[in-house]
Amino acid sequence: MFDPTDLYELAADLPELTDPVLLYHFDGFVDAGNAGRLALGHLLAGSEHRVVATFDVDRLLDYRSRRPTMVFDTDRWVGYESPELALYSATDAAGTPYLVLNGPEPDREWELFVKAVTTLTERFEVSRLATLHGIPMGVPHTRPLGITMHASKPELVEEQTSSFGRVHVPGSAAALLELRLGARGHDVVGYAVHVPHYLSQAEYPHAAVTGLEAVSRGTGLVFPLDELRTAAERTTADIEEQIRASTELSTAIAGMEQQYDAFAAGSDRESLLAEPSSMPTGEELAAQFERFLAERDDEV
Known part of the structure; x- marks a missing residue:
């Protein structure tokens, strides 16, 4: 049997954490308005952070389906944008440490990847995991954006009227992570922001703001959002x-x-x-x- 800890490498200097929240988002699945990518990108860009663990993307990614960018200058190759899937530690506006798992969605070894994340979750005694992304909906941008919550436990979901019943949809690594960690008793919450369907292929910062505000209410973390609101x-x-x-x-x-x-x-x-x-x-x-x-x- 493969060892899930072989999928990642821990940093030499690990942070001191007490029951941190772990936020995660993987690029490559449905994310209308780029809500999840913009949200976590904003958090990492706007605060000091450091790498806690890096995943072996050579094992997890199919480069031919998502070819990394290389730079050719005149007569030679001069650069390569290596994809990164990593766990970071960051600090919110109130000084509370938390974790961010971000990068491309794995193409293969989903179950082993989930086990690897589970070992990290339990190693750092994560109190709650939260993810957000955008879904296209028939809503106008002139009205408040809605959110559909989902969670590993019913009591984690705020009171809401869902537009969804029981449906079969294409799976994702993020959804499998919620399912498997929930089965082990971990608290996992997801926030699906309702993005106007005519803006689903564009960057829509308003969706990222709405998602992060919801995450903040659910986790108690305080995020600096002024720059994102201006955008x-x-x-x-x-x-x-x-x-x-x-x-x-x-x-x-x-x-x-x-x-x-x-x-x-x-x-x-x-x-x-x-x-x-x-x-x-x-x-x-x-x-x-x-x-x-x-x-x-x-x-x-």
Whole structure:
């Protein structure tokens, strides 16, 4: 049997931690608006952090499905962006240490990877694990973003009305981690931020802010969000500019607002997941935004 600790290498100087929270997100699965990637990237970029453990990406990744970037200069190769999947220690705005597990989603050896994370979770006596990502929903950006919570224990989920019943979906390493750790009695919570489907392929900082605010409420960690909020405001201003310049977009968003308001009032409980024939699909709306941007580029 393979030893899961062979999948990672611990740093020489390990931090002193007391029941830390562990936040995790893996790039490569569904993450509408890049909510999870922006959120954890913001936390690591905005605070001092250090590597606690590095995973063996040569064993976990399929380079041919996600080829790393290399740099060619004139007549030779001069750089290689090596993918990194690592566990970091960081400190929140109140001085509380926590852990961040971040990097590309493993392509292989999921079960062994989960066992490896489990050994780290138990080694550092992690009190709770939390993950966040974005999911595309039929909601307008002009209304508050919703969140669907899921957790390893029912009591960890805040009171909510879920739009989902029992469904079969493609698996992910993050979901398997929650399932397996939950079976061992660990507290794991996930936050799926509802991102407007016409913005799901873009970077939408507002989704990252909403997700981190939810994580903060659930874990007690305090995150500096001013820079991320400023980015969200700029993005919203750009979106509004596009909408004002297009009657087609304005009409579509107005229709989505009516649909959302009916859902919020309880008169249409299926509307956020449905794609009524009178409404454009997320792909159609996204295409309209792309056409608008292309026209603006041509005019410059």
